[in-house]
Amino acid sequence: MPLLPRPRSVRARCTLIVALFTMSVLVVLGATLDLAIRYRIQSGAFRQAERVASQWSPVARGGMVPRPIPANPPVDLIQVVDVHHRVIDASGEASATVPLSRLRPPPDARVQPYRECSPNDRCILLHAIRLTPAPDAGVVYAGIPEPDLLATHQLEYALAAGIVLVTGIAAWTAWLLVGRALRPVEAIRTQISQITVSDLSLRVPEPQGNDEISRLATTANQTLSQLEGAVEQLRQFASTTSHELRTPIAALRTHLEEALLYPDDVDAQDALRSSLTTAGRLEAIVNDLLLLARLRATDPLPPEKIDLGELVATEVSAQSSAAPISVPITFHAPAGLKIRGSRMQLIRVLDNLLANALRHTESTVEVSVEPADAGVAVTVTDDGPGIPPTHRERVFERFVRLDDGRRRDPGGSGLGLAISRDIAHNHHGTLTVEDSPRGARFVLWLPLISGGPATAHQEAGT
Incomplete structure (x- = not known):
């Protein structure tokens, strides 16, 4: 059993198909766009953090870091942390006691990006640069709070609203266009419903153009014309057949009535011969009518x-x-x-x-x-x-x-x-x-x- 009932209207089915197709395409495009925007914002934040960390790394190696470290907006979180995770120097926006991260880049990969998240605060996108490959080398951290589009689901909500809006517009447009396209079909259906066997003179309206509906209307009118001609021919045939059969039947009845009413004046043998002759003509007419019907109604024999x-x-x-x-x-x-x-x-x-x-x-x-x-x-x-x-x-x-x-x-x-x-x-x-x-x-x-x-x-x- 289908989960959703199938719409009975062709218009509704076409609209539903357009809506589902549009939504499917937009969902794929929306997901792709969401990932692309998130990646672009995140990579931009990491580049800014890396630029600031690269500026303060040589200064920290020379021991000439000012206190507090001047902020480079939007990268406001800057720290220099020793090997024991103690904050040596920090910017005014950064904590002077709690390091931005407890992760240290390895000696063979001194530059590393991190995403640090705390339970009660916003995540931070930061770049860590190890000052030297030495085991006791300090680390410079430069970070930026995660942008709102990455920290919340505002982007997804906006994309979902856009998908719903565009899908609704596409469905409404399909409903109008399909309705306009099917309007001649409804007119044809209405006209055909008024046609009866007793009156086959009505014709369906033929829309302009040479599309499928126009050709359907033309074919319907041609079929109605042929049907009207066939019915009229059948009526004439029935009328002519009735007239032709009436004469021998009347003659047969006359012969038999005369033989019954006037037995002394009518020779019974002559009456029977006349009746047989008339019956023979009736039989010939009926046989020929049956042959005509077979010729026109049955499939031909193999030639x-x-x-x-x-x-x-x-x-x-x-x-x-x-x-x-x-x-x-x-x-x-x-x-x-x-x-x-x-x-x-x-x-x-x-x-x-x-x-x-x-x-x-x-x-x-x-x-x-x-x-x-x-x-x-x-x-x-x-x-x-x-x-x-x-x-x-x-x-x-x-x-x-x-x-x-x-x-x-x-x-x-x-x-x-x-x-x-x-x-x-x-x-x-x-x-x-x-x-x-x-x-x-x-x-x-x-x-x-x-x-x-x-x-x-x-x-x-x-």
């Missing part, structure tokens, strides 16, 4: 390498055999045009395009597979009435069926081309309607991974 020419040849052969009316299908494809994708999904696209062409053609259908723009294009062309340029994008919308399509295939779901385009997009390709001298021409383009120059020409018919 496999597919020879598109062979796949088209197989599907052309299958459609030719299954066509209820004998319609020749002519196709040509180079060998070795390979792509990566889902075989089952691509079969669904080819089946949709071939079935659509066979349904609208008058005499023949042409299918070609050719390299195009670093990819491969599958072209399916019929010689039917064609698609007006104004409707070439509408045919890929859900449940959109032109008048000719409704007439030729009244039981269709209107989702085949929409599913085909979604599959093409999932394969990083395109599906479009292009100009044709006669009829409709659908072009499926997919990215190519390899190609070959050889070309096979074939013709299939029933």
